[in-house]
Amino acid sequence: MDFIEVTVTAAPDYADILIAELGELGFDTFQETDTGFQAYIYEDQFSEEAVQEVLERYKFAGAFPYEVKTIAKQNWNEEWEKNFEPLLISGQVSVRADFHPKPEGVTYDVVITPKMSFGTGHHETTTLMIENQLTLNHVGKRVLDMGCGTGILAIMAEQLGAQNVLAVDIEDWTVENAKENAARNGCSTLEVKLGDAAVLAAEAPFDLVLANINRNVLLEDMPEYSRLLLPQGPLVLSGFYTEDLPAIQAKAEEQGLAFESMRTKNNWVSAVFRKNA
Missing domain, CATH: 3.30.70.2170 (Alpha-Beta Plaits)
Known part of the structure; x- marks a missing residue:
């Protein structure tokens, strides 16, 4: 579409x-x-x-x-190649296209061809999510990335040591793009599924849940995120504005998720919650 x-x-x-x-x-x-x-x-x-x-x-x-x-979907590569510049996040994470050289001295290197999927790292929400990921232990964890877009957060999760990563999106061509990017980055533990929160019904619990979507979807799906999250597991959210945080926080607390921290950039927010024991 x-x-x-x-x-x-x-x-x-x-x-x-x-x-x-x-x-x-x-x-x-x-x-x-x-x-x-x-x-x-x-x-x-x-x-x-x-x-x-x-x-x-x-x-x-x-x-x-x-x-x-x-x-148009088929025109997206031309559009983004005109303007896409390599990105450095927190001095540790390089996000680049395959036609950019790998920078020296970075710990993590993510290569993305976004096509029509949004999530190159240049949008504040993606950057904030990655900054929060860098503070959380992924080693040996099972991670869920909801609304995965290009798959950048899921790829980052594997590079941070996750043992198993599931990425989910509602668009078939986004799922295709995330799979391509996962292969491009040599991911071996990352699975991509088509659908919304309903496809998670039979999934085993996760140690960490990432969701960079939008305010309304986050509010609607919060019960499912909480159900799937193991006790003391972190939930990292973004895709909403500072003024939306009270509603997000209230819904999270209703579901047994305690507010832990937040980052902001240009009025965008990424917040970390943790499931109660």
Whole structure:
């Protein structure tokens, strides 16, 4: 399925507000630009009228020009190769394409070809998730990566020593991409499945659960994350804003998950919870 890219011109003070509003419409990936931001949504979920209604509500702050573009799956490589730059996270993790040379002195090297799957590490949520992963013991653990996208977090989990990794996503071409990236990084313990939380019904418990999705899905699936997590196991979440943290935290606590820590970047959050004994 194709994506719709909406490029909005907006000052930083209103960009965050508009991103939050568009998130409620189903947009689940955002990228800052020099003049505002770009928002992405599946083509079948897009309503230009709904976008116009959001922008109209804030017309008191001025005009917010926007452009709509369809990005076809087959065109994604061309799009990202134009702009994709290698990334260094916490001085330890290199995220790069295969046409970039491996940098010297890094502990972990992740090679990604994202195609139409989002998760190159350049988005704040992916970076925050990896930063949190670096603080958690993965050695010998069974790890779940929900909403895996390119598979970057699952690949990172294996490189951090996980014994078994399951990555799950709802799009068939995303699953295909995650499998390709897993092979590209020499992963041997990583399995990728198509589906949502329902495919986890028969799964054994996990030592660690990673979920970088969006606020609404996280709230809906929190009971399943808790059910699957072993006592004292960490749950690492991202894909939501600072103002969403109270709702996320309240839902987590209802499910026996205690808030432990958080990281923020440009109003995005990655929070670590731990299941009670």
